[in-house]
Amino acid sequence: MSTLRAAAIHDLSGFGRCSLTVALPILSAMGVQCCPLPTAFLSTHTGGFEGFTFLDMTDEMEKAAAHWKTLDLRFDAIYSGFLGSARQIGVVERFFRDFRAPGTLTVVDPVMGDHGAVYKTYTPEMCAGMAGLAELADVITPNLTEAALLLGVPFGALPGPEETVEQLSMDGRRSVVLTGVSLTPGKTGAMCFDAKTGRTQAVQTAYISHEFHGTGDVFASVLTGALMQGHSLPAAAEQAAEFVRACAVRTAASDIPPREGVEFEPLLGLLTGGAR
Ligand code: PXL
Numbered sequence: 001m002s003t004l005r006a007a008a009i010h011d012l013s014g015f016g017r018c019s020l021t022v023a024l025p026i027l028s029a030m031g032v033q034c035c036p037l038p039t040a041f042l043s044t045h046t047g048g049f050e051g052f053t054f055l056d057m058t059d060e061m062e063k064a065a066a067h068w069k070t071l072d073l074r075f076d077a078i079y080s081g082f083l084g085s086a087r088q089i090g091v092v093e094r095f096f097r098d099f100r101a102p103g104t105l106t107v108v109d110p111v112m113g114d115h116g117a118v119y120k121t122y123t124p125e126m127c128a129g130m131a132g133l134a135e136l137a138d139v140i141t142p143n144l145t146e147a148a149l150l151l152g153v154p155f156g157a158l159p160g161p162e163e164t165v166e167q168l169s170m171d172g173r174r175s176v177v178l179t180g181v182s183l184t185p186g187k188t189g190a191m192c193f194d195a196k197t198g199r200t201q202a203v204q205t206a207y208i209s210h211e212f213h214g215t216g217d218v219f220a221s222v223l224t225g226a227l228m229q230g231h232s233l234p235a236a237a238e239q240a241a242e243f244v245r246a247c248a249v250r251t252a253a254s255d256i257p258p259r260e261g262v263e264f265e266p267l268l269g270l271l272t273g274g275a276r
Helices: 020-029 058-070 086-099 124-134 144-151 161-168 215-228 233-254 265-271
Strands: 004-009 012-015 032-036 040-044 054-056 077-080 105-108 175-181 187-194 199-206
Touching (some): 012 020, 020 265, 058 086, 077 086, 086 124, 105 124, 105 215, 161 175, 161 187, 161 199, 175 215, 175 233, 187 233, 215 233
Parallel strands (some): 004 032, 077 105
Antiparallel strands (some): 187 199
16 A cells, blocks of 8 residues: 655745645655645735745746646545635645546645734735635635635624534535634534534544644644544644644743644654554
8 A cells, every 4th residue: 555645735934834844744654645836925924924935836836736747646635724826726726636536635725814804915806716615625724704705605604613614515415614713611622514414513622722733734734644544624723723732832831933833743752653
C-alpha cells in the first residue's frame, strides 16, 4: 500500500504559523505525502501584522498543475484554504475537475474571515467565488464568520449551530464541520454534519481563554489527515479539536504573541502513529 498523498492549495506565509507552514508538517506527521500548490507567498499572514508582502501565484499555479497533469499525478485528497485572487478560484476549480478521481477526498476550508470580519485581501468577488468552490467539496470547515458569508446572512444572524450545518450541507450532499462552536461555557469545538450518515454531532473540548492565529488551519489539517486515514467525520473532528486544545494549552503557558500562532511543533508526536 503506497503512502497517502494530498495536494495542499494554500498560501505560504513565511512567518506566523498558518496555511502551508501548518498543513505540511501536520499532514507529514500523519503519514501523508503533502504536495504544496502555493496560492500566494506572503512575508507573514495578514492578521496582526502591518506591511506584509504579497506575491500572487495564480500564473505559477496553472503551470504547476499542467506539469502535474503530464506526470499523471494522483491524489487521495485535495485540500484547499486561503486563496490569493479571484481568478485563482477558477484555477482551483479546474484543479478539482482535473485531479479528482473516484475516492479522492476534497476538503475546502473556505478561508475568508474571522470574528465577524473579512480578511484584508478578500474582495466580495472572492467571497462569492469561494462559495462556488465550496460547492464542489466533500467536506467544508468554515468558522462562524465564514458560515455567515457562505449562507449570505449577517454575522450574528446565523441560526443555531445544528441548523447552520444542516443549511450548509446542500440538502445533505456535503459534510460540514463548523468550527468555533461553544455549546456550554468553558467548552469549545465544532458542530459536524456527516453526509455519509446524515447525522449531526457536536465535538467539545475545554476552552483555553486565549485566541491564537491559525488554529482553524491546524484544525482543518488534522481533520484532513484523520479523514484520509479512514476515520469517521466526528472522530476526525474530535482528534482535530483535541490537538488544537493541546497546542493552545502549551502556547498559553509560553505567552507568545497570538499572531505567532500555536506552538504545535513540539506536539507533532501526538499525531504520529495513526499513519497507515
Ligand atoms: O489562518 C487563515 C489565514 C491564512 N493565510 C493568510 C491569512 C490568514 C488569516 O489571516 O492572512 C495569509
